[in-house]
Amino acid sequence: MIQAVHLPESPEAAAVHSARGGWIMGGGTVVMPLVNSGAAIRNELVSLRRAGLAGIEVRDGVARIGAAAPLSSVKEHPGLGFLRPALRTIASPTIRNLATVGGNLFVAQPYGDLAVCLLALGATCEITGPGGRREAPVADVLASGVAEGEFVTAVVAALPEPGTWYYHKAMRRRLNSASIVTVASVTHTADGVVTSTRTALGGVAPRPVRAVSAERLMRGRPLSPEVLTEAGQAARADTAPFDDAYASAWYRSRVLPVHLRRAFIG
Amino acid sequence: MPSQIVSLVVNGEPREFIARPGTTLLTILRESLGLTAAKRGCAQGSCGTCTVLVDDRPATACLVAVETVADHSVRTLEGVASDGNLDEVQSSFVDNFATQCGFCTAGMIMVAEALLDRDPDPSEEDVIEAISGNVCRCTGYRPIVIAILDAARRRREAGVEPGRPAEEAVSR
Ligand SMILES: Cc1cc2nc3c(=O)[nH]c(=O)nc-3n(C[C@H](O)[C@H](O)[C@H](O)COP(=O)(O)OP(=O)(O)OC[C@H]3O[C@@H](n4cnc5c(N)ncnc54)[C@H](O)[C@@H]3O)c2cc1C
Ligand code: FES
Ligand code: FES
Numbered sequence: 001m002i003q004a005v006h007l008p009e010s011p012e013a014a015a016v017h018s019a020r021g022g023w024i025m026g027g028g029t030v031v032m033p034l035v036n037s038g039a040a041i042r043n044e045l046v047s048l049r050r051a052g053l054a055g056i057e058v059r060d061g062v063a064r065i066g067a068a069a070p071l072s073s074v075k076e077h078p079g080l081g082f083l084r085p086a087l088r089t090i091a092s093p094t095i096r097n098l099a100t101v102g103g104n105l106f107v108a109q110p111y112g113d114l115a116v117c118l119l120a121l122g123a124t125c126e127i128t129g130p131g132g133r134r135e136a137p138v139a140d141v142l143a144s145g146v147a148e149g150e151f152v153t154a155v156v157a158a159l160p161e162p163g164t165w166y167y168h169k170a171m172r173r174r175l176n177s178a179s180i181v182t183v184a185s186v187t188h189t190a191d192g193v194v195t196s197t198r199t200a201l202g203g204v205a206p207r208p209v210r211a212v213s214a215e216r217l218m219r220g221r222p223l224s225p226e227v228l229t230e231a232g233q234a235a236r237a238d239t240a241p242f243d244d245a246y247a248s249a250w251y252r253s254r255v256l257p258v259h260l261r262r263a264f265i266g
Numbered sequence: 267m268p269s270q271i272v273s274l275v276v277n278g279e280p281r282e283f284i285a286r287p288g289t290t291l292l293t294i295l296r297e298s299l300g301l302t303a304a305k306r307g308c309a310q311g312s313c314g315t316c317t318v319l320v321d322d323r324p325a326t327a328c329l330v331a332v333e334t335v336a337d338h339s340v341r342t343l344e345g346v347a348s349d350g351n352l353d354e355v356q357s358s359f360v361d362n363f364a365t366q367c368g369f370c371t372a373g374m375i376m377v378a379e380a381l382l383d384r385d386p387d388p389s390e391e392d393v394i395e396a397i398s399g400n401v402c403r404c405t406g407y408r409p410i411v412i413a414i415l416d417a418a419r420r421r422r423e424a425g426v427e428p429g430r431p432a433e434e435a436v437s438r
Contacts, residue, residue: 002288005333025331032329033310035288045288047334072323092399094317094324094377175398 002035003043007050011128011153014051019130019149022046026068026100029091030107048102053153056080061159067102067152071114074101082165086117086184089169092176102152105141109206110179110246113169115142116202119210120184123157142207160186168263169202170255172246179203180247181256183263187218194218199260204239204252211235214260223264232257272336276301277345285332292316292327295342303343303372307401314400317373318342324380326399343372346379354420355379355413363405364413370402378414386428388418 006022008014018024023042025031034040053068058079065074074080075087075096090096090104090113104114105125115138123138129150136146138155146152166185171177182202188195197218199211214231221227235256241249273282276299283298292309295301295318307313309328316327319341346353352360355378365371374397381388381396388396393414394407402410 002286002331005287005331007333007336028329028331028334029311029326032290032331035331036290036309036328045331047331049334088395091311092314093396094314094326094399095311097320097323097325098329175395 001038001043002040002045005045005047007047009050009052011051011053014046014048014151015128015130015149017044017046018151020044024048024102024151026103027070027098029095029099030103030111048100048151053102054100058159062156063159064154064156065101066154067100069101071096071099071101071104074114079159082160083114083117086113086167086169088175089113089171089182095176101155105138105152105155106145109208109242110203110244112208113179113182113202116182116200116208117167117184118155118157119200119208120186120198121157121160122186122198123155125152126154126156127151128153139210161188164188166263168259170259170262178244178246180252181259182208183260185263187223187264189223192222194221194223199235201235201239201256201260204241204256206240206242209238211238211260213237225261225265228261228264229257232260235260270333272332274332274335274337275339277341278339287333289332290328291318291320291325291330291332291335291340294332295327295340301342301344304376305369305372307369311399312401313370314373314377314397315370317376317400319376319380322380322383324377324399341376341379343375346375353379354424354426355382355417358413358417358420359410362409362413362416364409366404370400370405373400374402374410378417381414382418382421383428386418386422386426388415390415 006017022044025045025047048068053066055066056069056077057064118138124135125138125141127134127150164186169182170180179202185199187197197215199215201211202208214235217231217234241252243249269284269286272285304318305315307315311326311329317324318327355375359365377396393411
């Protein structure tokens with residue numbers, strides 16, 4: 001039974017409630033189903049809705065997105081057009097009006113598609129907690145969460161240069177379906193040859209992961225079907241797929257190379 | 267923390283009620299305010315039957331802790347008809363056989379209202395995306411999509427101004 005819902009008006013005030021054991025809630029699209037079914041893990045909620053964390057700034061090639069920004073604001077922001085196709089693959093417009101960027105970092109797979117994008121972008125998380133503020137790479141936050149009482153206040157990422165952003169999500173239905181495989185990548189090429197790549201995968205491990213084995217195979221080689229098939233097969237080494245209602249682990253692993261290739265060359 | 271008094275502006279009117287911590291907007295609408303158009307299907311955000319507009323944007327009322335939207339505006343299906351006259355979306359649903367049992371209908375209509383308020387001339391694809399969070403188990407989606415496109419046409423022909431553009435998201 002929920003005993004209190006706090007609505008702090010600043011991140012500092014939110015930190016006080018969080019440090020006392022309150023459960024941070026962004027849009028509540030994951031928290032509230034648990035509250036409704038009586039499965040909430042804490043009895044106090046700390047909503048970030050009024051904490052002033054919903055702003056989005058894009059300046060000098062860098063985006064700073066408040067943790068409580070709803071996904072619909074990210075989708076509509078003129079400076080974040082490259083993310084629009086990815087946002088369109090997350091839930092429905094109705095859920096995107098509630099669901100936040102911060103919450104997306106902490107949801108269980110096969111959700112967390114924006115987190116996969118942020119991992120590919122090499123984003124940094126700004127974190128507030130009992131010890132004050134700190135920053136951490138999104139990769140660390142995705143791998144090991146934040147400490148007790150801490151929460152993410154913003155994510156910061158450099159915008160990818162034109163022509164370097166790739167995203168593809170394979171799902172059961174064309175809209176509003178969980179991930180079978182999600183691929184996001186920032187990949188630079190020169191004369192058709194990959195000079196650098198940061199490629200992230202969703203749907204194929206308990207948390208979003210970097211496809212480091214695929215990245216290794218791609219560097220110095222063209223984005224050809226052959227190279228991408230090889231890279232996709234190698235990427236299996238970076239995954240730990242699971243069975244769920246959408247797909248079996250076997251299926252996820254089996255189709256991973258196809259979707260990795262499609263992310264780059266359709 | 268004990269129950270507290272919360273206020274909302276529902277269909278244009280200020281309303282006050284007592285809510286236990288963590289009560290959903292859906293429960294308040296149905297049980298405290300007697301507005302039963304929004305239905306409880308899944309209580310998980312998956313079916314869309316509880317969809318209402320919060321600050322003119324569709325939101326699944328079953329996922330909104332009511333304190334978090336205190337003093338905000340909420341529109342429900344009850345506020346759509348005026349003086350007992352169905353609006354374009356409602357009458358188009360009737361004329362196009364887009365409703366059978368009616369369980370999904372309130373949510374479908376609210377999503378359509380928000381869409382047409384923002385975009386008077388949506389494409390079929392836009393309509394399909396807008397209703398992608400709403401499940402219908404008996405009519406099928408085709409008549410619903412047709413009805414929403416037809417409602418858009420009716421509004422344009424009647425010269426209805428695209429009202430209440432919702433630039434601000436629900437969360438502030
Ligand atoms: C029908 C439906 C379909 C969905 N489809 C998709 C989909 O296709 N893709 C996808 O990625 N997701 C999907 N989701 C999952 C979810 O809506 C999103 O991942 C969303 O971004 C979660 O954000 P939230 O703010 O609602 O999270 P909340 O429910 O508020 O929080 C989720 C978790 O994150 C923690 N948290 C929230 N904010 C912070 C913060 N700032 N710092 C630290 N911890 C925090 C909470 O404590 C909680 O543990 C779907 C959900 C539903 C209900
Ligand atoms: S009852 Fe709210 S989405 Fe199903
Ligand atoms: S009309 Fe029955 S569920 Fe849609």
